[in-house]
Amino acid sequence: MRTSWIHTAAVVAMVLGASCGSDPAAQQSDTSDTSVTNDTELSDIAADAQGDAAAAACPDPLAPAPDAPDASQTRFALALFHFNLQYVIGGLEYVDDAGVTQYLAGQADVAAGWDNDRVEDWIITETFEPILDVYARHPSWRVDLELQAYMVEVMAARHPGVLAKLQALAWSGQAELVSFHWADQLFLAFPAEDLERSVARTREVFAEHCLPLSGVVFNQEGQAGEGRQRFLVDHGYTVGVFPKNLWRYVQGDDVRWPYYASEGATLIVGPGGVDPASGVEVAWTFFDDGELRATANWVNPYVAPLGGADADRIAEYEAAVAAHEAAGWKITSVSDFVRQLEAQGIEKRPAPPLLDGTWQAPSTDSIHRWLGGRNEVFIGEDEDNPLRTGNARARALAAAAQVMLDAAEDAGVATAVDARAMAAIWEDLWRAEVSDGSGVNPWAGEIVYCGRKNAAVTEASAALRATLATALGLAGAYVVDLSRRTVTAGAAPVAPSWQAAPVPEGVTVDADAREVTTTAVAAGPVTRVTVAIGAAAGCPVDTPECDAREVRVGFARADRVIAYSPGLIEDEVRSYPEEGFSFLEGQAFLPLANGLIGLGEGRWLVKHTRSCHIAARVATGDPEVAFIDRTIHEERAASWVFDLVSGTAEEALSWANAVNIAPTLAFDAAGGATFVDPQPAR
Numbered sequence: 182m183r184t185s186w187i188h189t190a191a192v193v194a195m196v197l198g199a200s201c202g203s204d205p206a207a208q209q210s211d212t213s214d215t216s217v218t219n220d221t222e223l224s225d226i227a228a229d230a231q232g233d234a235a236a237a238a239c240p241d242p243l244a245p246a247p248d249a250p251d252a253s254q255t256r257f258a259l260a261l262f263h264f265n266l267q268y269v270i271g272g273l274e275y276v277d278d279a280g281v282t283q284y285l286a287g288q289a290d291v292a293a294g295w296d297n298d299r300v301e302d303w304i305i306t307e308t309f310e311p312i313l314d315v316y317a318r319h320p321s322w323r324v325d326l327e328l329q330a331y332m333v334e335v336m337a338a339r340h341p342g343v344l345a346k347l348q349a350l351a352w353s354g355q356a357e358l359v360s361f362h363w364a365d366q367l368f369l370a371f372p373a374e375d376l377e378r379s380v381a382r383t384r385e386v387f388a389e390h391c392l393p394l395s396g397v398v399f400n401q402e403g404q405a406g407e408g409r410q411r412f413l414v415d416h417g418y419t420v421g422v423f424p425k426n427l428w429r430y431v432q433g434d435d436v437r438w439p440y441y442a443s444e445g446a447t448l449i450v451g452p453g454g455v456d457p458a459s460g461v462e463v464a465w466t467f468f469d470d471g472e473l474r475a476t477a478n479w480v481n482p483y484v485a486p487l488g489g490a491d492a493d494r495i496a497e498y499e500a501a502v503a504a505h506e507a508a509g510w511k512i513t514s515v516s517d518f519v520r521q522l523e524a525q526g527i528e529k530r531p532a533p534p535l536l537d538g539t540w541q542a543p544s545t546d547s548i549h550r551w552l553g554g555r556n557e558v559f560i561g562e563d564e565d566n567p568l569r570t571g572n573a574r575a576r577a578l579a580a581a582a583q584v585m586l587d588a589a590e591d592a593g594v595a596t597a598v599d600a601r602a603m604a605a606i607w608e609d610l611w612r613a614e615v616s617d618g619s620g621v622n623p624w625a626g627e628i629v630y631c632g633r634k635n636a637a638v639t640e641a642s643a644a645l646r647a648t649l650a651t652a653l654g655l656a657g658a659y660v661v662d663l664s665r666r667t668v669t670a671g672a673a674p675v676a677p678s679w680q681a682a683p684v685p686e687g688v689t690v691d692a693d694a695r696e697v698t699t700t701a702v703a704a705g706p707v708t709r710v711t712v713a714i715g716a717a718a719g720c721p722v723d724t725p726e727c728d729a730r731e732v733r734v735g736f737a738r739a740d741r742v743i744a745y746s747p748g749l750i751e752d753e754v755r756s757y758p759e760e761g762f763s764f765l766e767g768q769a770f771l772p773l774a775n776g777l778i779g780l781g782e783g784r785w786l787v788k789h790t791r792s793c794h795i796a797a798r799v800a801t802g803d804p805e806v807a808f809i810d811r812t813i814h815e816e817r818a819a820s821w822v823f824d825l826v827s828g829t830a831e832e833a834l835s836w837a838n839a840v841n842i843a844p845t846l847a848f849d850a851a852g853g854a855t856f857v858d859p860q861p862a863r
Contacts, residue, residue, distance in 0.1 A: 239391035245354035250524030262471030271630035307489035330386035364611035365401035369748030403540020408749035424540030433763030441532035549770035569794035663843035673847030677704035687737025705861035735805035744779030768800035777837035785833035793821035
């Protein structure tokens with residue numbers, strides 16, 4: 182059994198290594214990031230457990246003064262450690278619906294007892310603390326440490342000594358703390374409200390634990406794009422780190438400038454060097470999953486039982502950084518690097534157009550691996566669409582509860598218990614949206630965990646809405662409008678008058694060994710297309726002749742313009758000609774949180790994220806926008822819904838947001854929910 186486990190571990194390490202886009206020059210392991218989370222309510226526990234030793238009064242000022250500018254310094258060595266406490270969300274074991282405990286790779290003799298908390302503890306003590314110790318030994322070195330706020334709460338509750346080390350490094354100015362979400366959410370795929378609330382909670386957690394939060398943003402799976410950049414500006418951050426591989430994926434492999442202006446803030450690309458014409462040199466001693474630096478090369482949280490911190494690996498890294506320092510490189514932070522560039526008067530060039538994606542493009546097809554792309558190791562366990570459409574439904578129901586809570590607070594009838602219940606619902610939603618429910622290599626335990634969180638959010642939201650309905654005097658049916666943020670008594674608004682219509686030209690479906698029925702209805706300028714996909718009938722998986730796990734739905738494009746709403750941008754459509762990009766692989770996959778993408782000539786497509794949350798593929802030379810799900814189980818049927826909207830960009834945007842971002846929900850007297858279609862604009 183141990184031999185089998187080691188074989189599995191080697192395969193996992195190999196595949197993860199193939200999917201991460203670290204800079205070889207920085208001697209990094211190429212390993213993609215995966216994620217996991219805990220059910221435990223940690224906020225109150227953390228505050229109590231921190232105690233006098235770890236909860237000393239915050240220093241004044243909390244953030245240390247920056248280094249003075251030094252025009253003679255032209256060599257900068259940076260390091261960004263991305264830590265994800267939710268790397269294997271739920272742990273290496275779980276109890277299935279039949280009450281039987283299941284283990285990663287079936288290896289009960291090794292994985293038994295490695296539940297969510299034990300894996301989290303391993304990450305903190307075996308991978309995070311050793312890196313803190315490295316920098317504590319070298320007070321002149323600076324580093325960027327990225328972690329979710331949830332990890333701070335876990336340290337406060339279970340590892341106050343490690344938290345104290347982090348506080349000391351942060352207070353001294355050595356550790357620049359980077360945090361952009363409470364949990365490691367796939368935020369580009371969901372409404373901005375989810376991340377807004379997550380960022381707000383992150384700020385609270387850092388303040389509660391006397392940790393200075395920097396203005397730098399890097400985040401789970403390196404998610405980036407123009408919306409991420411605009412969002413960080415709107416929420417008080419100042420510098421976005423854009424991953425090198427995503428840059429190459431959409432803008433080719435040109436030599437990069439030290440920094441760019443983007444959405445009113447600064448953007449830097451990492452890892453890798455910069456154009457020597459800038460007059461500065463940049464090296465990255467590390468830019469990767471932090472869990473991989475202190476352990477032996479093949480050990481990561483999926484195989485935590487097989488090893489921990491490795492003294493040789495730690496010494497190797499320490500020596501490499503020391504060598505840079507000896508050679509005249511300033512071992513510094515991202516913020517200090519940017520300040521030095523500005524002080525030296527180095528031009529900040531405008532960033533080119535950038536599309537949404539993740540840091541390991543092209544090996545993950547950017548975000549497609551999380552929204553329809555196939556798992557590489559645990560083949561057959563993943564099924565992206567049910568999980569992510571479940572996220573979309575659960576979050577709408579949670580948002581409705583929030584609107585009702587706001588109304589109850591305004592009316593003076595809400596209680597502190599209601600507010601705490603709502604806060605717990607948001608935390609469970611952020612856990613459900615964690616990237617590792619889909620992605621590179623989620624194992625069954627992670628997928629089950631996130632699916633159960635969807636169910637928990639749905640159930641808890643219903644209970645809270647029932648309580649709030651009583652408090653608000655809503656005895657029967659009522660309607661919650663997420664756009665206007667109103668609650669009104671009475672039946673659902675009148676729905677559009679849908680009439681049977683022919684399926685528009687240019688709709689194609691490829692689904693091996695499945696019966697597919699495509700139908701359409703129309704109301705004014707909107708034609709709704711439903712693609713009903715039957716279960717497969719006797720087709721072997723992954724053969725050259727037939728692959729029952731792949732379904733492709735395409736819509737004809739009339740131009741070569743990419744027009745869409747980037748993730749976190751819900752108030753505009755951005756349009757770029759394809760020739761503005763140098764696609765590394767001739768394609769890009771876009772998450773489409775509001776479902777909207779242009780087809781040209783005044784035609785727009787809106788996927789319903791509650792039925793089809795698959796990434797949209799646009800490719801040079803391909804006459805279609807395609808939605809490709811390579812994870813649909815052979816036994817499962819599906820029904821995907823799309824709206825074709827004729828009109829202006831503003832009209833299409835309004836429709837998309839009313840369908841996917843802020844829908845109207847009608848609740849009956851028993852609490853049952855119906856999503857109400859908006860009325861066409863004309």
